[in-house]
Amino acid sequence: MAVALRELETEGITLPRILAGLTNDLVEHRRRYPAPPLSARPLGDITTAIERSGLRGRGGAGFPTARKLRAVADRHSHSRHPVVVVNGSEGEPASSKDVVLLTRHPHLVLDGALLAAAATGAREVIVCIDETATKALHAVRKAINERARTEASSRVIRVATIPHRYVAGEETALIHWLNGGEAKPTSNPTRPFEAGVGGRPTLVDNVETLAHVAQIARHGPDWFREFGTDDEPGTMLVTITGAVTRTGVHEVPVGARISEVIAQAGGFLSSTKAGAVLVGGYFGAWLSIDQARRTSLTNEDLRPLGAGLGCGAIVVLPRTTCGLKETARILAWLANESAGQCGSCVHGLAAIAGGFANLNDGADLTRGDDTVDRLVRWAGQVEGRGACHLPNGAVRLLRSALTVFADDVERHLAGRGCER
Amino acid sequence: MKIRVDPIVCDGHGVCAELFPERISLDDWGYPIVDDSPIDDRLLPHAKRAVEQCPVIALRLERALAGR
Numbered sequence: 001m002a003v004a005l006r007e008l009e010t011e012g013i014t015l016p017r018i019l020a021g022l023t024n025d026l027v028e029h030r031r032r033y034p035a036p037p038l039s040a041r042p043l044g045d046i047t048t049a050i051e052r053s054g055l056r057g058r059g060g061a062g063f064p065t066a067r068k069l070r071a072v073a074d075r076h077s078h079s080r081h082p083v084v085v086v087n088g089s090e091g092e093p094a095s096s097k098d099v100v101l102l103t104r105h106p107h108l109v110l111d112g113a114l115l116a117a118a119a120t121g122a123r124e125v126i127v128c129i130d131e132t133a134t135k136a137l138h139a140v141r142k143a144i145n146e147r148a149r150t151e152a153s154s155r156v157i158r159v160a161t162i163p164h165r166y167v168a169g170e171e172t173a174l175i176h177w178l179n180g181g182e183a184k185p186t187s188n189p190t191r192p193f194e195a196g197v198g199g200r201p202t203l204v205d206n207v208e209t210l211a212h213v214a215q216i217a218r219h220g221p222d223w224f225r226e227f228g229t230d231d232e233p234g235t236m237l238v239t240i241t242g243a244v245t246r247t248g249v250h251e252v253p254v255g256a257r258i259s260e261v262i263a264q265a266g267g268f269l270s271s272t273k274a275g276a277v278l279v280g281g282y283f284g285a286w287l288s289i290d291q292a293r294r295t296s297l298t299n300e301d302l303r304p305l306g307a308g309l310g311c312g313a314i315v316v317l318p319r320t321t322c323g324l325k326e327t328a329r330i331l332a333w334l335a336n337e338s339a340g341q342c343g344s345c346v347h348g349l350a351a352i353a354g355g356f357a358n359l360n361d362g363a364d365l366t367r368g369d370d371t372v373d374r375l376v377r378w379a380g381q382v383e384g385r386g387a388c389h390l391p392n393g394a395v396r397l398l399r400s401a402l403t404v405f406a407d408d409v410e411r412h413l414a415g416r417g418c419e420r
Numbered sequence: 421m422k423i424r425v426d427p428i429v430c431d432g433h434g435v436c437a438e439l440f441p442e443r444i445s446l447d448d449w450g451y452p453i454v455d456d457s458p459i460d461d462r463l464l465p466h467a468k469r470a471v472e473q474c475p476v477i478a479l480r481l482e483r484a485l486a487g488r
Contacts, residue, residue: 186428187426187429342427342428342430342451343427343431343432343449343450343451344427344447344451345427347449347451348447348448348449351448377448378448381447381448381453382447385427385447385453387426387427387428
């Protein structure tokens with residue numbers, strides 16, 4: 001879990017921001033950030049600042065944070081105080097930015113959560129962390145205890161450990177778990193902002209999102225907008241792995257060119273070094289080297305390519321690794337992470353993973369082109385059919401692989417094998 | 421009105437696709453793929469029968485909202 005702190009300078013404005021001043025010490029943290037306000041309401045100015053900043057959620061969905069804050073605040077009543085849930089489950093295997101923030105900058109995340117609590121009238125903050133993320137759990141518990149000793153607060157902050165499963169971080173799964181159920185998505189049409197933890201209006205925000213909230217409250221929306229694009233402002237954390245020399249978490253402007261981001265991590269987008277780039281992690285999509293060279297890290301740029309920012313995980317596939325083999329591995333993993341609730345997900349993802357493994361192995365060749373046709377048909381059948389978006393993620397990855405690795409598909413189907 | 425299936429409750433009995441093929445087909449594993457376009461009065465009795473006959477009560481009729 002390396003954290004890259006190389007300073008970047010753009011027209012006199014420097015990075016890092018969210019990765020600057022990393023500390024686990026509250027006194028040191030307070031030299032940079034004032035304590036969040038105690039009174040619950042009215043603090044519309046926090047929400048207004050977030051609205052002006054244009055901050056979007058950094059957990060994957062990219063929803064405007066201010067709209068979520070308002071939706072929860074509007075449902076506040078004296079008998080139903082809202083709850084703020086900090087989503088630090090980070091089930092995406094290619095991402096480690098949330099665990100890095102929780103471990104190395106816990107007070108910034110807690111400040112953001114308390115500001116969100118002030119903005120919505122919440123009295124309780126629940127920080128959800130993967131049960132296996134022991135360092136993050138330790139750092140956050142220590143940070144909460146430190147605050148309890150030295151800072152007055154009218155709000156309760158507690159930690160909830162979350163099962164180490166991919167879908168456990170889906171917001172309805174998280175709520176279900178916190179309410180005593182299994183950490184599996186629900187098909188209840190009621191959304192968490194209406195009735196979440198204990199039936200109360202619940203704000204579920206990603207760890208990085210709340211760290212940005214704390215920075216915007218401190219420095220203002222204009223400062224936040226110094227980086228990024230009009231529609232997708234700010235900086236973002238990316239986790240880069242694969243064919244780079246500095247793997248780990250980097251802070252980059254939203255809208256940075258993918259090639260520059262990879263260069264910052266010591267990688268190089270040449271066809272002799274890299275085979276493709278996975279953007280958005282296991283829940284993302286493959287880009288060819290040519291596509292990656294032309295594309296910036298915004299949803300606006302990535303959407304036409306069937307991709308998205310997701311949680312900012314980037315995997316640079318080394319030239320020496322076969323993209324089909326890697327895709328087969330990820331599809332098998334996604335199929336295994338199905339919560340086992342929706343028939344089309346259980347059977348469909350297993351079929352897709354199995355079919356893709358056959359394609360990769362060059363097995364099942366009596367069916368010839370059928371192998372690809374069936375995969376395409378299954379993709380169409382499982383898309384949008386689950387209680388959560390797991391099937392959609394698998395379909396997105398599958399489709400991008402069939403396009404980006406089309407040459408490899410031909411080679412494997414022709415039984416010519418693959419030396420990688 | 422439009423028809424919706426709860427994918428978690430559904431066990432893939434497939435009764436609905438037999439009773440209401442105008443809007444419901446089955447995927448390769450026998451689970452219903454529901455076309456949620458509005459259902460007119462002529463088809464409504466079929467939709468209601470599919471909802472009533474589902475062994476696990478996974479289907480329901482919902483008012484189709486304007487613009488959806």
